[in-house]
Amino acid sequence: MSDILTKSRARNVFYGGSIFFVVVFVALTAQSHRFIVKTSTAGAPITEEVRLGKEVWERNSCINCHTLHGEGAYFAPEVGNVMTRWGVADDPEGAFDILKGWMEAQPSGIEGRRQMPHFEITDEEMRGLAEFLRWADQTNTQNWPPNDAG
C-alpha cells in the first residue's frame, strides 16, 4: 500500500477532491439560496416590521435562551411555531396583543421556575417582533417541529 499511496499522491488527492467538494457545495448553496427566497419563505413578504422585529430579536439576544427553528439555546421553549401554538399565526392584531401581554408579565417571579427577563420594548418594536415571529412561522420547514409543543 505504501508504494501506491505516496505522500505526494495523498496530497494531490486531498487538493483535487477538496476543490471538487467545494464546487458542489457552492452550487447547492446557490440553489438553496434561490429556493429559500422563491419558495420556502415566499408565503409572506419581508416587510419593514419583520425587518425591525428581527433586529429587536437580535438586540435582546433571545436566541441565548430560546430555540428558533430548533437552533439556539435549550433553556426556554421553541418560538419558530409559537404563533401557531398561540393560535394567532394568521392574526396580526391578536399576535401583537398576546405577545405584548406575555412580555409585560415577565419576569414571573415564581420561585423555582425559569425566569424570562423584562425587556424595554416600544409598541412599534413589539409589533415588529410579532410580525417577525409570524413571518418565521410560515416558513416551509419540512414539517418540523413534529407537533405544536415545538
Place this chain on the structure above:
Amino acid sequence: MKYQSQSVAKYYFFAALALFAIQVLGGLLAGWIYVSPNTLSELLPFNIVRMIHTNALIVWLLLGFFGAAYYLVPEEAERELFSTKLAYIQLIILLVGTLGAVGSYLVGIHGGREFLEQPLWVKFGILVAAVIFLVNISLTALAGRKTAITNILLMGLWLLCLLWVFAFINPDNLSLDKMYWWMVVHLWVEATWELVMAATLGFLMLKLTGVDREVIEKWLYVIVALALFSGILGTGHHFYWIGTPGYWQWVGSIFSTLEVIPFFAMMTFAFVMVWKGRRNHPNKAALLWSLGSSTVAFFGAGVWGFLHTLHGVNYYTHGTQITAAHGHLAFYGAYVALNLAMFTYAMPQLRKRAPYNQVLNMASFWLMTGGMAFMTFTLTFAGTIQTHMQRILGEYYMDVQDQLDLFYIMRFGSGVAVVLGAILFIQSLVMVRRELIQPGPIVAQAGE
C-alpha cells in the same frame, strides 16, 4: 525550544488559560441557573451568562491555535518568526476585543446570532488580528523549510479566517441568515478546525513518539482529505428544518455520517504512532492529553454526532438536550483537550524547565475528562426523555423540563468536577515548580 521568537506562544497560552477559567466558571453558573432558576435572574440573566460561556470558549480555543502556530511554525520552518512585534500587537487587539465584548455583554450590548454576538467593532478587531496573524505566520513559513504539517496547519488557519467573513453577513431573511451562519459554525468545527487539529496532533506525535516524518505526513494528508470530503457536504445535517430544500436530508445524512471516519482515523493514527514509536519522551502528560483528545473527539464528535445526525432521528432530537450533550463532548475532546495537549507539551519548554508536575497534570486530565463524560451522559438521558415527552407525546416544553431536575443537578455536579480539573491543570502549568513524584527508571523490555 529552539528559536527565541517561539516564546510569544507563552503569552497566548496564558491568555487562553485565563479565558478557559472564565468559560468553565460561566458554564458552572449557567448549570446552576438550571438547578436554581431564580439565581441572579434580574441582574445577570441566563442568556448573558451563556454568551460569556460560549464566546469565551471560542476565543480561548482560537488563542490556543494562534499560540500553537507561533510555537510550531518556527520549529518546522527552522527559522525565527517574521515578527514578534506583530504577534504581540495581534494578541493585544484580541485581548482588548475580548474584554470589550465581555464588558458590553454585561451592560446588555450585543448581537443576537448565536456564538457571533460580538459587537461589530470587536468583529472587525478579530478580522484585523486574523490578517496580522496570517501575514506573520505565512511569511515565516514561506521563507523557511516547508513541511506537510505547516502546509496543513496554514491551510486550516487561512480558510478559517476567510470563513470569518460570514460573521458579517446577516440577511433579513431568517432562513438565509441561518444558512450562512452555518458557514462559520459548521465549516469551522467540522472542516477547517479539523485541519488545525490534525496538524497539531501530527506535530505532537512527531515530537513525542519519534516516528518517521514521512509516515506521519502521509497519514495527515489522508486524514484531512477524509475530513473535507465528508465535512463540506456534511453541512447539510444543519439544513434539514430551516427552510432549505428537502434534498439536504439525504446529502446531509450521508456525508455527515462519513464525518465519523476522519475522527476515527485521527484516533487510530495517534495510537498507531505511539505503538510504532521508539522515543521515550519524558512528557507523559502531553502524550496522555494527545491520546485522550483524539479518543474523546471520536466519541464526542463521531459517536455522539452520529447519534442524532440521520434526518429521521434529527427530526425528533433537533434542538434538545441531546444537542447540548454532543456539543460539549465534541468541543471538549477535539479542541479543548487538543489545546491542553499542546500547552502541556510546550509550556515546560517555553518556561525552560523539565516537564514537571505530570502527576497533577494527569490527575487534572482524568478529573476533567471524567466530568465531561458524566455531563454528556446526564444530558443524553435528559435529552432522551425530553425528546420522547415533547416531540412524541406532545407535552409542553416547560412541563417536560420540570421532570428533568435530577439530571440537571447531576450535570451541575459534573461541572464542579470540570472546574476543579481546570484549576488543577492551570496550577500544574502556571504555578507549581517541583515534581511531586520522581519517575522510575526506564527499563528496556525484551524485544526492543
